[in-house]
Amino acid sequence: MVTLQPAAAELLGITKRFGAVVACSNVDLKLRKGEIHGILGENGAGKSTLMKVLIGLALPDAGSILIHGKPSRIKDPAEAASLGIGMVHQHFSLVEPLTVWENVILGEQARLSASSARRRVKEISERYGLEIDPNDRVFNLSAGLRQRVEIIKCLRRDPGIVVLDEPTAVLTPQESEQLFRVLRRVVERDNKAVALVSHKLDEVLSATDRITIMRAGEVVERLNTSEADAPSLARAMLGRPVSLRSKGIALGHIEIDEGLAEEGGGSESEEPGILPVLRISGASAKGRDGRVLLDSLSLEVRPGEIVGVAGVEGNGQAALGDVMSSLLRLQSGTVTVGGKQIPTGKPGAMARAGVAVIPSDRHESGCVLNMSVAENLTLVSPPRSSLGLGILDRKARRSQAEILMAQFAVQASGPEAPMWSLSGGNQQRVLLARELSGNPKVLVASQPTRGLDVGGIEYVSNRIRQAAEEGVGVLLISTELEEVLDIAERIVILFRGGIVGEMPRSGVDIERLGLLMSGAAAATAAGAAAC
Amino acid sequence: MLNRLLRRSAAEEASDGSSGLASQQRLQSASGVLFIYLVCIVAALVISALVVWGTGGSWSSVLSSLLDGSIRRPGRWGKTIGEAIPLLLVALGMIINLKAGLVNIGQEGQLYVGAAFATYVGTFMSGPGVLVLIVILLAGILGGAIWAGIASVLRYWRNIPEVFSTLLLVFVANQAVGYGLKNTRLLLDPTPDTGNRNLISDQLAEGTRLPRLELFGNEFPVSVFVALLLAVSVSLVMRRTIVGFRLQMLGSGPRAAHRAGVSDRLYGGLSLAVSGAFCGLAGAFMLTGGDFGNYRLTPGFPVNIGWEGLLVALMARSQPILSVIAAFVFAALRTGAGFLAATGVDSEITKVVQALLVLALLIPPAILYVRDRRRTLAAAKERT
Numbered sequence: 001m002v003t004l005q006p007a008a009a010e011l012l013g014i015t016k017r018f019g020a021v022v023a024c025s026n027v028d029l030k031l032r033k034g035e036i037h038g039i040l041g042e043n044g045a046g047k048s049t050l051m052k053v054l055i056g057l058a059l060p061d062a063g064s065i066l067i068h069g070k071p072s073r074i075k076d077p078a079e080a081a082s083l084g085i086g087m088v089h090q091h092f093s094l095v096e097p098l099t100v101w102e103n104v105i106l107g108e109q110a111r112l113s114a115s116s117a118r119r120r121v122k123e124i125s126e127r128y129g130l131e132i133d134p135n136d137r138v139f140n141l142s143a144g145l146r147q148r149v150e151i152i153k154c155l156r157r158d159p160g161i162v163v164l165d166e167p168t169a170v171l172t173p174q175e176s177e178q179l180f181r182v183l184r185r186v187v188e189r190d191n192k193a194v195a196l197v198s199h200k201l202d203e204v205l206s207a208t209d210r211i212t213i214m215r216a217g218e219v220v221e222r223l224n225t226s227e228a229d230a231p232s233l234a235r236a237m238l239g240r241p242v243s244l245r246s247k248g249i250a251l252g253h254i255e256i257d258e259g260l261a262e263e264g265g266g267s268e269s270e271e272p273g274i275l276p277v278l279r280i281s282g283a284s285a286k287g288r289d290g291r292v293l294l295d296s297l298s299l300e301v302r303p304g305e306i307v308g309v310a311g312v313e314g315n316g317q318a319a320l321g322d323v324m325s326s327l328l329r330l331q332s333g334t335v336t337v338g339g340k341q342i343p344t345g346k347p348g349a350m351a352r353a354g355v356a357v358i359p360s361d362r363h364e365s366g367c368v369l370n371m372s373v374a375e376n377l378t379l380v381s382p383p384r385s386s387l388g389l390g391i392l393d394r395k396a397r398r399s400q401a402e403i404l405m406a407q408f409a410v411q412a413s414g415p416e417a418p419m420w421s422l423s424g425g426n427q428q429r430v431l432l433a434r435e436l437s438g439n440p441k442v443l444v445a446s447q448p449t450r451g452l453d454v455g456g457i458e459y460v461s462n463r464i465r466q467a468a469e470e471g472v473g474v475l476l477i478s479t480e481l482e483e484v485l486d487i488a489e490r491i492v493i494l495f496r497g498g499i500v501g502e503m504p505r506s507g508v509d510i511e512r513l514g515l516l517m518s519g520a521a522a523a524t525a526a527g528a529a530a531c
Numbered sequence: 532m533l534n535r536l537l538r539r540s541a542a543e544e545a546s547d548g549s550s551g552l553a554s555q556q557r558l559q560s561a562s563g564v565l566f567i568y569l570v571c572i573v574a575a576l577v578i579s580a581l582v583v584w585g586t587g588g589s590w591s592s593v594l595s596s597l598l599d600g601s602i603r604r605p606g607r608w609g610k611t612i613g614e615a616i617p618l619l620l621v622a623l624g625m626i627i628n629l630k631a632g633l634v635n636i637g638q639e640g641q642l643y644v645g646a647a648f649a650t651y652v653g654t655f656m657s658g659p660g661v662l663v664l665i666v667i668l669l670a671g672i673l674g675g676a677i678w679a680g681i682a683s684v685l686r687y688w689r690n691i692p693e694v695f696s697t698l699l700l701v702f703v704a705n706q707a708v709g710y711g712l713k714n715t716r717l718l719l720d721p722t723p724d725t726g727n728r729n730l731i732s733d734q735l736a737e738g739t740r741l742p743r744l745e746l747f748g749n750e751f752p753v754s755v756f757v758a759l760l761l762a763v764s765v766s767l768v769m770r771r772t773i774v775g776f777r778l779q780m781l782g783s784g785p786r787a788a789h790r791a792g793v794s795d796r797l798y799g800g801l802s803l804a805v806s807g808a809f810c811g812l813a814g815a816f817m818l819t820g821g822d823f824g825n826y827r828l829t830p831g832f833p834v835n836i837g838w839e840g841l842l843v844a845l846m847a848r849s850q851p852i853l854s855v856i857a858a859f860v861f862a863a864l865r866t867g868a869g870f871l872a873a874t875g876v877d878s879e880i881t882k883v884v885q886a887l888l889v890l891a892l893l894i895p896p897a898i899l900y901v902r903d904r905r906r907t908l909a910a911a912k913e914r915t
Contacts, residue, residue: 325790348792357790368784379780379791382773390773 005032007069008161008193009054009085014063016049023049025217026063031161031193036183038208038225039197040237042454046217047197051163054195055087056080068160086159088150090166096139103138104153124152127189128182142518143312144175151182162186163195168203170313173481173514180207200482201230201237213237238454275339276300277473278355278442283333284497285319293319295497296333301442301473306464308488308505312517313479316497318360321446321477325357325365326350338441351380356440358431358460360447360477366431367419374401374415377434408433409459425456432463443467446477461487481513495519567895575891579884588876593884600870601863609749613822614836615862616751617642617813619758621840622847622854623765624809629849630769631802632782637682637697638810639837640704641675645811647708648674649818650718650828653735660738667739668815675811676804678704683800693803701837709830718828732828740826741819752820759855761809766851778802810837839865842889848896857892864888 011029015022024046031037041047052058054065056074065072067083074080077087094103101121105112121134130148138146147170154162164183168176180203186192187209198204204211204225211228213221213236221236278301285294294316301307311317322328323335329345336342337353344350350357359365367376374397375382383396401415410429412422419427428448435443445464449457464487468474477494478484484491485508493501493516501516503509580590595603602608621638628635635641649671656663682696711717712730720733741752769775780788781798789795813836817823824832843861847853864885871881 325786327786327789347789347794351790351792359790361786364784365786365790368780368787370783371780375776379787382776384773392771392773392776394771 005034005191007031007066008033009068010066011050011054012064012066014050014053014060014065016046016053016058016060022217024053024060027214027217027219029212029219031195032210033160033193034187034191035209036187036194036196036207038204038211039195039214040199040201040204040211040233041214042199042237043451044216044453045199045214045237047214048165049217050214051087051165051195051197054080054161055085055163081157081159084158084160085163086154086157086161087163087165088147088154088167090169092146092150094138094146094149096137098138099134100132100136100138100141100149100152101134103149104134104156106153120156121152124155128155128185129178130182143170143314144172144178144518147171147175147179151179155186158190159192161193161195163197165197166199167196168198168200170479172312172517173510174518176203183207201233205230205233215239274302276336277303277338278475279334279336280323281334281336283320283323283330283335285323285328285330287319292497293328294323294330294333297494297498298333299475299492299499301475303441303473304468304471305490306468306474306476306488308484308491309475309477309494310481310484310491310513310517311479311494315494317446317477317479317494319497320494321357321359321444322365324350324355324442324444324475325359327365348380354439354441356435356438356443356472358428358435358443358445358448360450362427362431367427369420370418372416372418373405373410373412373422373430374398376419376430377401377404377415379434380438404433404437405430407437408463425452425459428452428456428460432460436463436467440467440472442473442475444475444477447479448476449480449483481517493517564895564899567898571891571894572888575887579887582883582887583876583880586877586880588874588880592874593871593876593881596870596874597864597867599867601867604870605748606750607866609746609751610822611859611862611866612749612751612755613820613862614865615858616754616758616820617817617823617836618840618843618861619762619854619858620809620813620816621837622843622858623758623761623851624806624813625841625844626765626769626847626849626851626854627778627809628802628806629844630775630782631778631799632785633686633799633803633806634694635679635682635697635803635806636694636841637679637699637701637704637837638806638840639833639835640697640701641678641807641810642814642817642833642837643701643704643708644678644814645671645673645675645807646814646818646828646832647711647718648811649815650732650735651711653739653818654718654733660736663736663739664741664819667735667819668812671811671815671818672808673811675814676808679807679810680800680804682807683803686803687796687800697803708828708832712828712830720827730830731824735819735826739819740821741816743821752816752822754816754820757816762851762855769851774798810840813837813840842893845896846892848899860892861889 007030009031011027014024014027016024027046027050029039029050039047039050049058053060054074056076056079059075065074067085072083074083074085095106098106101114101117104121105117118134121132124130125132125148130152132145132148132152138149141149147167167179171179183194183196187194196204196208205228208225211223211225211233212219213233215237220239281298283294283297287293297316297320299307299309309317309320319328323330323344326344326346326349334341335344337350337355340353342349342353357366363369368379378397378400383393383400385391385393398415404410405412405415408429410422410433411426419430422430443464448460448464452460464474464476476484476488485505489505491503491505491508491513492499493513495517496519500519501512503513579593583590583593600607601611621642625635625638649667652670653663653667656666678700679697681700682693685691685696686693708718712719712732715721718732720731722733741754743750743752769779777788777793778798780791781793781795785795814833817832817836818826818828823834839861843854843857846861847857868881868885872878874881
């Protein structure tokens, strides 16, 4: 890249506050035509806010925006669209029962013509290598294909500037690579400007031309990707030198340690004497709408073992977590904890059997936001007063809460602080404190580090490891492959509600893992079996 | 309310981290609440005055007759207490199911069925008066509980939202009790003259009525003490017991509650039935207390107590102790309205005045609710 391309968008001195929190402070950003610009930063660094300002979802408190050199005030997404700015959001906004082409033209005001809409979708998909059938219904599509629909939706208006917010969160490694090839085509053929917002070092390193690193609302470094390497990016992103191994999850960095693989190989073998503390066999469940949630899923966790459930989001992670929280009743199959079969779907049954859960929907099944920290710490077994009659011992609750808050370093104004007033990291600590203090046999952690900052991620993963060391069988359900690889000792792969493969962490084959996650390996295996 | 205020300021303290500031804010918050009420009531009074004045009436006489009818004239505040008792009971029941996250709006029907059960027992059972009275009250409780229990069963067996089922059951209750009032074997007064003409029940025997107290020339039934005791009990159960804790858990986080072992069928179903039981008791108290229907069940016996009790709970922002005040205020509006006819102002206009005053009492809780939600959302947003 010798010649400097003209800027498609320039953000100058953008400052945005939310209440007392400064999300962006005097941020400059220049997106050039024909370049993929990586915006790197950990959760809460202000990168999403900056993009919201560009797309018209947030009005800046100070600063100005130049689009193709012209000062612009972008007050809503419609205006952004008319200026040629398109965004692919992290969370999809697709209407599942509709077809691909119907979703693409959704919101169109002019007269609709089905055939021309289909043609347009075909054109775009061929031009950029986004293979998709316009007539497929969205609910049949995998997460990767759904993202293609979103990208086509975005490209249909032929925007000059394309913003992607954490696009690989729902993709398998192979799908991510495909996505980056598409992005490369978008910048090279059409000379568009692409902004890739991410907290993953590896993808920013491999997919971008230029990198802006944000930390705590400010730009801390700008550099060309060719001059960057992982350790220096990590240092800039976190503000201190770090070991990439222990921060792998936060940085989206996978390190395959050969030495560890060999060393682990010996101890990994199954010890026949130890009985699994958790055994799920043949678990099948359907949703209210008849959709298959779990399809004869079987897995085992031994005491002290960390089993990671890898897989693309939407393949049964939520259902598996719900079963372990007694929130979903199985149509068939059994769950055995410590040798005893536990009825599924019965209120409190799993909790009483010693299953601790860090749920992925922590605001719904993990805690009660309206209640105090002390109340949340004692949801399952509130301390009873010696007076009897089911009277609460509020003093004991308070002192219990104080002890747990100290033990788990929960930062709050006190045990009576409402749960909603706590930050995400502290809420997660409250959950950990409650679940781990009950001497559980099994710990089920679903997406335990989602949305946390680096400190929070480190704390939570250490606590999970510590629990396993103390003999708790841990089931880690995560769509972040880095997280599974970082914490788990054994990895099982979840696809369409069933386990399609298994491999030890040591000697992990990322290629095969990715194929299993996308169901490709299962299909070929099934084909082979049929022959 | 104090408790709520304290909680909110605890949250503010959490975000500011300075206790001096928090106590100052607590004060601001309390005066803020008063200010909202003041503005709404003054606005209602001004609009009412304009309406009355515009239609040629005398505003001052409307206001003074409202006061005369509710508290000023001799014997009137006793009457107001008499009306406040069932209002309070209905509101307490409403609070119990609101805490559990359910919305029962069929109080009018539950109350009517409770009163009908009570009447049936009262007119057919013989025995010592006190015993009969107790059985009458129990029958009322049972009737209300059964009527709300139907909605419970529908909710947890067939997923029918209780909002609809409780409401529709009001109309079923009206027809069912109406049928009973046509049939001497059920509720209709067997005395040839009164019954056939009026479709009313036999009068309760003297000994089976609630004793009435007299205080400074004001008379009211002793059920007031039961109602007050229940208000305190509901408040204590909600704040101090495991059952109350679990009910509120179910209401504010059903998934977390289910996971923690709170069965929604058990707790939700029972809370709905208990809420109906409170209405049934209200109906039985109305029957035996003497302020309604002269110890007889009549068509239209509930006289909107069920609907207005629901408003009492809303005005009190689901707080049992505050409901005592709210119930008295609503009762005062009812008894005061009785004197409005004498002012010569059209009854349509006086109804507008009443409605405006009710609105003035209900808007502040709505504003406070929205404000609290906004704060919660803002706090939640700041963290993502």
